[in-house]
Amino acid sequence: MSVDRVIHVLEMDRGVVVFHVKYSSTNKDRPIIQAEFVKKTYAGWKWVFGGGHSPIYNVKEDPVMEFGESWSAQYLPSTEGTEFGKSPFPMIFGMINNDEIDNIISINLNTEKEYTATIIKGDHDFYVWYVFIEGKEEDFKIIAKNMDGKVLSERNLKTENAVTREVLFNGGQ
Template sequence: MRKPRWLWKTSIATLCIVLIGFIVFVWLFPMKLTNPATDPGIDQTLRGIITERYQTLNIPDFEMDDIVHKEWTNDGVIVFYTKNYGQLAEKYADLNLEYWKKTVLGWKWVTGGSYQYSSFNKLKQDKGLIIEYVPGTGTDRYGKLPIVYGESFDPDVVNIELTDKQTLNKQVAKMIPIQDGRTIWFARFSISNETNIEIKGKDETGKTAVLSMLEA
């Protein structure tokens, strides 16, 4: 006995809805089946997807220098890397941050930030402190990945402490030495509207060597 035409159409429509729902699910939600952090070729993979994204944005002259740090999250990775600017009269100080989510269908770009300074030697001479902020991915600037990050050029600074002057919430940043004697730092730190963040760079004795503010 043949099935009615309407039953076939209903079955096909249901199958399509289920398939679309599955595709949306695996794209939006992280993949828990494997741990990409254990993949020995993960740096090459990340280089590839980041370069491909720049090509998609019609930025053909992009060339990555080094991936200087990877910070793994529950559903992806925050990639810190530098760019290759070729032979320049003066060395640049740059840092790029991108948050990529791992899904069943592959890697999905979420957000990112960067800075670039053309006078690396002057930053070292001034013992400067670079501060940047990437807000959370939610519409309220919270959600995933609110992060304060930057770089310290003062060799005496061994600890960077962030304090929300409104809530008095404190957090110690993670500091990571990279190439050329540079030290980058970052902290997952939410910033509400009209909030000032006090950032102290402290030496081994706990004395404040550098003090700066970040205004929301």
Template sequence: MKRIFLGISVVLAVFISGFLFKSFSAPSLATTSIEDALKNQWGIIGQTIHIEPIEDQVVVFSKKGTGDSYTLRSDFVRRNLFGWKWVWGGGFGGYTGQYIEQVPGITSPLLWGELRNNKIQKVKVTNVSKGNFYEAKTVSYLDTRIWFVFPSKNDKVLNIEGISEKGEVIDSQKIDRSKDLHPDIMFGEKK
């Protein structure tokens, strides 16, 4: 009889502990929505441009500010037992792109940027040493166009090309991550 009582007590204690943990700790661990996870991390989040699912998480692309004074952000947010939790991210203003390396907690590196040149219809990113390439996904929302790819973490030298509707290369930039882990990307500007 004592063993049954002890077993029931242990199971009950685990359930009560789990309930209390979820009730009082969940807001700091995760939230019910992606937007709430970003607000908990950054306060004001701005305008969501696009949400891209990648494996067990999403990347949220957003814009904060107006006119010529704005910042673009990308944030990795993961769903866990309690809801959504911000994992990693970064933003930029003053240049047009960013490379986010793969760090613990995010699925893949991210190379992305803003397209300000309307002649560019697609973006191709080539691994210079291996010759393989990625066709970037482009997304438009209101007055903002972005492009992004998830390259391999082993890709060190990448060439970014902006291609016109006729297939002409309009703009290009080479980045060498073996020399600069966080290269400034000035690609896709108005010309």
């Protein structure tokens, strides 16, 4: 796992989830946001599972860019029962490139259960958000809101048969 910059380390039962960025050798201006679960073993740390994506970047430099393109999302499925073993996933995570977005909500479209994302703000020019979800692969609506609760953008996320991939979106504003 190559890492250019660690954004956040989240301690979990039996390991950590590391949010980090790396940069393509062909495009140093475009980060690839990663979330990786690494577990502690008797022999040291061992990578278990994770993934990443390169979001559209950078909305601050392109005023014509659609507001819905100023944030990204990716679904990481549960690894229980796979060759990867147990991890804290499923999880949805992404990057925010617009300071107006203050809140991300994921709604399970089958159960209508809402999950409020944790947003990691730091000394970087973007934010990282994540939310751990329960259950099996379901469809979600993901909503980006401002600090007043106004919906700025929303997308539908299809997770059926996901391995690890950037989500497929339909809809949006």
